[in-house]
Amino acid sequence: MAEQTSYTEDNIxxxxxxxxxxxxxxMYIGKLGDGSSPDDGIYILIKEVLDNSIDEYVMGAGKTIEVSVKDETVSIRDYGRGIPLGKVVDVVSKMNTGGKYDSKAFKKSVGLNGVGTKAVNALSSYFKVQSFRDNQTVTAEFEQGNITNEEKPQESSQRKGTKVTFVPDKTIFTKFKFRNEYIIKMIKNYVYLNTGLTIIFNGEKYYSENGLRDLLDENIDDESKLFKIIHLKGDDIEVALTFSKAQYSEEYHSFVNGQHTTQGGTHQNAFREAIVKTIREYFGKNYDSSDIRKSIVSAISVKVMEPIFESQTKTKLGSTEMGDGLPTVRTYITDFVKTNLDNYLHKNPDVAEKIQKKILQAERERNDLSGIRKLARERAKKASVHNKKLRDCRVHFNDLKKENRLESTLFITEGDSASGSITKSRDVNTQAVFSLRGKPLNSYGMNKKIVYENEEFNLLQAALNIEDSLEDLRYNNIVIATDADVDGMHIRLLLITFFLQFFPELIKEGHLYILDTPLFRVRDKKQTFYCYSPEEKQDAINKLKGKPEITRFKGLGEISPDEFVHFIGKDIRLDPVMLDKEMPIEKMLEFYMGKNTPDRQKFIIRNLKIELDIVEEA
Incomplete structure (x- = not known):
């Protein structure tokens, strides 16, 4: 029998x-990532520092926040009250220290436990905090949470407030890069939720006069709106909603105390129920809830006393109480929507008529689909037991209690050899593979019926679990993994068309990516370099000198599983699929997938030339 390991005080x-x-x-910032995803840790670090500055603004201190991101250095300066000078070091380096335990000072803030800036400090190779207050300033500097310099109070003529500068630690965040698009989206959400606040990011001003109405205007173009945005405000609640002519699914942007709750929670559930209840009562008809909510584009923001979230990254609200002597979250939201939305519909009967027409149309479409949907569900249910197309993983995005759920990934591959390589080299805990057979159908201009009639689309929808909404999405990252040749590009385009046509919110919420795989392998007997561009190839040749062996990868199937593990592991490179705010979805689809116009021909020729240049470089 093997000797048992002793368990003494020394083990504790x-x-x-x-x-x-x-x-x-x-536990503190979700997944680490490399900056290609909006929920990567480097953006959570920015958010944690910004949250403190926002809380100052909410308390009536400081109307401007300056944010600078240059290369890997982040700097955030607010003009709030400034950290009390004797507590500057403690506030950023001692647990359970902060001004937010006194609920009177920070009545409805987000960071109640004061962990945020401590996490940023610990995870930064360089961290500097400077407080300006009472015509004096105190500065402290840290490395990986260890203090390296603390200055005594000095005289200062600068405006009161706090400035934090940090550089994420490269031993934890390897090969990261900040994407301004994600930072700008975060900043826009902050100004929509705090009308009157100005945030200056790298010299550009962001400000909102109309709150959540501006947020929806950013997310839905005028041509797609069924009617102008309904905007309702109360003491601790703000709501905005319209319906889209261009999308099938429901879209919600929900916030608690300024925190973007991407996973929803009690407030979002209550809002969905309240809309259904109000509209049923207004028309005196028991319409199906899915018909009422179909194509809704909406936003809700509530302020709750000492909110309870389901994780440190605060993406889902768990609170059932509003606090402050108010009723429950559900009752408060239901009463507000019932009174204010009902009043709005009575005052605007033309809007009510448009909503009713939309509901009746959704009802007709649902009835038309009911037979085929039932068959498709049965087919998907059978397939899920032994689905040849899906090789699933163990952890999913809707497993809220799993720490690594943000890493859950579905690779959509084409062909047996490519899917075989990924399947053999993947992490079975967090990475699943969905294998396509040849090119998927071009769904441009088709209605939702095709999602059920086409076996591959139906099984893909079932694998993702997105038939009715994104609420139970099973994978945080949906990655299109195709060859970097003309056929592979076409498959990418067909899949993006499918998501844009039927599930655009997947792209809007930053879940869809393209897998970046190396074009070349450059090696000698001692070293191997995988290169993603001709420039990287040349750098590798220069490093190895002599005459290294150069291989051009023409397809994913050529890359062995032993090598593939390098490209989908910690060094994975993903290119996010992002929507162009200037081009509505219908116009975008028409440009790429519609008739072959001269503009599109020029676009294709220009981009094909880039690919051909790479091939010729090999």
């Missing part, structure tokens, strides 16, 4: 605050 180890954060960063 107490980690100090920074060691624990550095050892378990996922």
């Amino acid at each position: 180890r107490s980690l100090d605050w920074k060691e624990h954060i550095r050892m378990r960063p996922g």
